[in-house]
Amino acid sequence: MVDLSVDCGGLRLANPVMPASGTFSHELADIIDFDRLGALVTKTITPERRLGNPTPRVAEVSGGMLNSIGIPSKGAAQFVAEVIPLYAAFTAPLIVSISANTPDEFAELCRKVTVPGVAAIEVNISCPNLEDDGRAFAMRPHTTLQVMQKLRAATDLPLWAKLTPNTGEIPEVAAAAEAGGADALVVANTILAMSVDIRTRRPTLGKVMGGLSGPAVKPIVLRMAYQCVRSVGIPVIGCGGIMTAEDAVEYLFVGCQAVQVGTATFLHAGAMLDVIDGLEAFCRDAGIERVSEIIGTLSSSAEDGGMVWEAIA
Amino acid sequence: MIEAAVPTQSATPDRMPATEFDAEVLCNDPVNEEYNLMAVSVPERATGAVPGQFFHLLCPQKDALQPFFRRPMSVYRIEPEARRLSFLYKVTGTGTRAMAAMKAGETFNMLGPLGIGFSLPADAAPIVVLARGVGLATMAPLIPFARSRGHRVTAILSARTPDLLMSVDEMRRDGADVLTVTDLQGTSDVEIVEDMLHMLYGKLRLGGVYVCGSNRLMLAAQRVARRLDLFGEVALEQQMACGLGMCFCCVRPFREDDGVVHRRVCREGPVFPLLEAMQW
Ligand SMILES: Cc1cc2nc3c(=O)[nH]c(=O)nc-3n(C[C@H](O)[C@H](O)[C@H](O)COP(=O)(O)O)c2cc1C
Ligand code: FES
Numbered sequence: 308m309v310d311l312s313v314d315c316g317g318l319r320l321a322n323p324v325m326p327a328s329g330t331f332s333h334e335l336a337d338i339i340d341f342d343r344l345g346a347l348v349t350k351t352i353t354p355e356r357r358l359g360n361p362t363p364r365v366a367e368v369s370g371g372m373l374n375s376i377g378i379p380s381k382g383a384a385q386f387v388a389e390v391i392p393l394y395a396a397f398t399a400p401l402i403v404s405i406s407a408n409t410p411d412e413f414a415e416l417c418r419k420v421t422v423p424g425v426a427a428i429e430v431n432i433s434c435p436n437l438e439d440d441g442r443a444f445a446m447r448p449h450t451t452l453q454v455m456q457k458l459r460a461a462t463d464l465p466l467w468a469k470l471t472p473n474t475g476e477i478p479e480v481a482a483a484a485e486a487g488g489a490d491a492l493v494v495a496n497t498i499l500a501m502s503v504d505i506r507t508r509r510p511t512l513g514k515v516m517g518g519l520s521g522p523a524v525k526p527i528v529l530r531m532a533y534q535c536v537r538s539v540g541i542p543v544i545g546c547g548g549i550m551t552a553e554d555a556v557e558y559l560f561v562g563c564q565a566v567q568v569g570t571a572t573f574l575h576a577g578a579m580l581d582v583i584d585g586l587e588a589f590c591r592d593a594g595i596e597r598v599s600e601i602i603g604t605l606s607s608s609a610e611d612g613g614m615v616w617e618a619i620a
Numbered sequence: 621m622i623e624a625a626v627p628t629q630s631a632t633p634d635r636m637p638a639t640e641f642d643a644e645v646l647c648n649d650p651v652n653e654e655y656n657l658m659a660v661s662v663p664e665r666a667t668g669a670v671p672g673q674f675f676h677l678l679c680p681q682k683d684a685l686q687p688f689f690r691r692p693m694s695v696y697r698i699e700p701e702a703r704r705l706s707f708l709y710k711v712t713g714t715g716t717r718a719m720a721a722m723k724a725g726e727t728f729n730m731l732g733p734l735g736i737g738f739s740l741p742a743d744a745a746p747i748v749v750l751a752r753g754v755g756l757a758t759m760a761p762l763i764p765f766a767r768s769r770g771h772r773v774t775a776i777l778s779a780r781t782p783d784l785l786m787s788v789d790e791m792r793r794d795g796a797d798v799l800t801v802t803d804l805q806g807t808s809d810v811e812i813v814e815d816m817l818h819m820l821y822g823k824l825r826l827g828g829v830y831v832c833g834s835n836r837l838m839l840a841a842q843r844v845a846r847r848l849d850l851f852g853e854v855a856l857e858q859q860m861a862c863g864l865g866m867c868f869c870c871v872r873p874f875r876e877d878d879g880v881v882h883r884r885v886c887r888e889g890p891v892f893p894l895l896e897a898m899q900w
Binding site for chain 1: 686687690861864882
């Protein structure tokens with residue numbers, strides 16, 4: 308038996324595999340055994356009720372998908388009263404994902420979801436900050452620091468900051484999230500993208516632009532996870548394009564403490580369980596007793612410093 | 621008063637549990653210029669599907685055709701003894717072209733049965749089924765299902781041309797009275813269809829109306845159902861990703877109380893109360 312447990316952002320997880328926010332809900336329990344997962348992560352909620360974006364809300368592209376679901380939300384009260392209790396039946400810790408358009412509303416929501424049954428709060432700071440011209444909080448270090456400090460003051464639960472891959476300053480944003488009190492980073496949300504249907508000349512998404520996810524994003528997000536691991540002391544949770552256990556192993560090698568699986572679940576409802584089984588098999592075959600032993604064991608002769616242009620020249 | 625409906629299956633959580641399984645293609649042939657019929661051999665539990673439910677098909681990625689998502693496909697024929705399901709599908713995009721390229725003997729992955737199927741009215745009341753285009757595939761299994769529960773069934777099938785009408789003989793064999801209307805013959809106007817519905821109601825004391833595949837037919841059915849206080853259901857389509865209620869990409873607007881709400885076609889549907897659906 309391989310020991311798959313890991314310490315991650317203030318929690319001890321039975322294994323390092325969990326769903327990505329927005330690609331999971333209690334309905335999946337009809338099909339897979341939730342007690343086998345490392346953690347359960349809910350779809351982002353916002354303080355107010357909202358309907359979400361116009362359809363079409365998804366489109367397929369080579370090696371992945373675009374989504375502009377938006378955040379259809381029934382608001383905090385309904386979530387706390389009706390959704391959180393649905394997860395009481397499962398052993399895996401519950402992580403709730405929240406978002407808001409101003410730091411104060413964000414902190415207020417953080418307070419409201421600090422309730423029994425919730426093990427940690429994932430703060431989706433990849434969403435637009437209305438006080439910064441609609442730029443996502445996690446686009447820049449100072450807005451990241453500011454919102455994280457407010458969130459930190461609002462709860463004693465572990466805070467996981469979900470970063471956006473759309474920033475050009477990922478190491479700095481990661482460091483700011485840590486300085487602001489994050490207990491872990493989730494790297495990352497979707498990459499802003501679009502596609503066009505050339506028969507109709509229309510964008511494929513009703514909202515024109517949306518987020519790219521799936522296998523196509525993995526090399527980019529893996530690089531960002533690697534950069535984050537090198538710039539913070541808190542655990543990094545890798546999230547982007549994980550379809551198989553091999554993909555998860557790549558993230559663990561670069562130093563991620565755990566992984567989230569999103570789009571893959573849309574293709575195979577049991578994808579997360581396959582990743583867990585595959586991780587166990589990988590360790591067993593390599594004669595490794597504890598999965599934590601492989602974390603951050605990338606062997607690299609190159610000292611890559613900040614000279615990115617050298618690497619790509 | 622809308623007559624009490626007996627659900628053909630209960631809503632969550634007692635629904636037939638969906639599973640992922642591999643299905644073997646038994647045959648996959650064109651039925652006309654636009655549609656193909658595929659029959660697959662499936663595990664026993666998959667044949668517990670009820671009319672109106674769908675399966676989420678992972679079409680193989682072949683050559684130039686690289687469908688990424690699964691494709692929802694409503695079940696056209698359910699044959700539990702033979703452990704066989706059939707799908708009648710229009711070959712349009714990447715997914716259905718990849719599906720059309722599959723040959724007998726090949727296998728592919730399916731998830732299902734998913735969604736909420738049709739309900740029948742109480743007292744074995746006669747029903748009428750309205751279908752056009754792809755809606756036909758969804759409606760076809762309702763006929764033997766309703767017949768086996770004692771309902772008299774009239775099917776009104778609508779198409780652009782008589783050539784594109786499908787399943788007329790199968791539906792007759794399944795015990796339906798089949799009426800056909802086409803654009804080419806000028807018989808498919810909604811006014812004509814509405815008159816037919818009124819006439820049928822008068823003659824048979826209809827207990828339910830079911831519609832799929834056309835916005836205009838749905839609106840016609842709604843007008844008739846409202847006027848006659850008739851129980852009705854509509855099966856709707858929407859693009860899907862997860863098929864399980866997780867992603868919220870498949871929502872459509874519905875009337876509820878005095879407002880508009882979004883419901884997921886994959887989860888709260890694909891079959892919905894007729895009068896709550898909104899035009900598209
Ligand atoms: C349909 C869909 C909805 C999503 N909704 C959310 C969300 O509500 N909050 C969030 O933080 N991320 C959301 N994401 C992003 C995922 O959590 C994840 O970061 C991203 O999809 C990359 O992982 P993947 O390649 O494994 O899918 C969503 C992704 C998809 C595909
Ligand atoms: S397809 Fe994902 S919720 Fe319906």
